[in-house]
Amino acid sequence: MTDPVRPPDPDLTSPGLTHSGLTRTELRRYSRQLLVPEWLDAGAQERVRAASVLVVGAGGLGGPVCVALAGAGVGRLIIADDDTVDLSNLHRQTQFTLGDVGRAKAAVTAARAQAINPFVAVQAAPRLNAANVHALLAQADLIIDATDNFETRYLIADTCAALGREWVWGAASGTSGMVSVFGPHLGLRQLFPEAGDDLSCDESGVIGPVPAVVGNLMALEALKVLGGVGEPLRGRLWTFDALSARTRTLNLRPPTGPAAGEEGG
DSSP: OOOOOOOOOOOTTSTTOOOTTOOHHHHHHTHHHHTSHHHHHTTHHHHHHTOEEEEEOOSTTHHHHHHHHHHHTOSEEEEEOOOBOOGGGTTTOTTOOGGGTTSBHHHHHHHHHHHHOTTSEEEEEOOOOTTTHHHHHHTOSEEEEOOSOHHHHHHHHHHHHHHTOOEEEEEEEBTEEEEEEEBTTBOHHHHOSSOOOOOOHHHHOBOTHHHHHHHHHHHHHHHHHHHTOSOOOBTEEEEEETTTTEEEEEEOOOTTSOOOEEEEO
16 A cells, blocks of 8 residues: 655745745745635735734633644734633643643743744743733733633733723633624623623533634634735624524624624524
């Protein structure tokens, strides 16, 4: 039995294609991404490479987000969290290993992202709070809310609105998850005018792959926003139930817009 023949890598340096600022190594690294016409034709890789992203939370949602964005070639990644790795995290926070128990989540996740892609500038940051929120958010072109409490979520939402920033939001609990892209005029306070039960995975539980599904979709939405491709979930809420494998996308109602409606099932 002979080994399959590997097809040659596409020639992404041909005269018909231009990739301003991308090295030959980067062209090889992102070659499969660059084969996607919508990504290539829009010059998305260059925009992603020039972008700075703040990920707030380095747990079950933030871990997949950071790994995916590092692999995709985002220019700068800032990871804010002050928690440490616990044995109970390992079933869902797969950026960590047993040897990481007791270590700082932000530092370990930053090291993992850096190891995946040395072209990305990665920085671990302290927990987001009222004293540092403006300084941290001002450094980023896009913010990703991968937290698990309404106090921090509202802090991000209010500061993004003040700074005119978009942010990607996600949540996972039990067997369900949600993702949306918020902006200054339609955000978390419109979706949740008051804080909900605010149960963390420590209290409500979660099936291991559920946060990974949500986190990877959050990363995809971030790439769409940064790359200027596709239709990000602006003004829409994506939900899914893992046990039934059902997903829905709901149109959110802006303050003076039409009533919300279900887009798909």
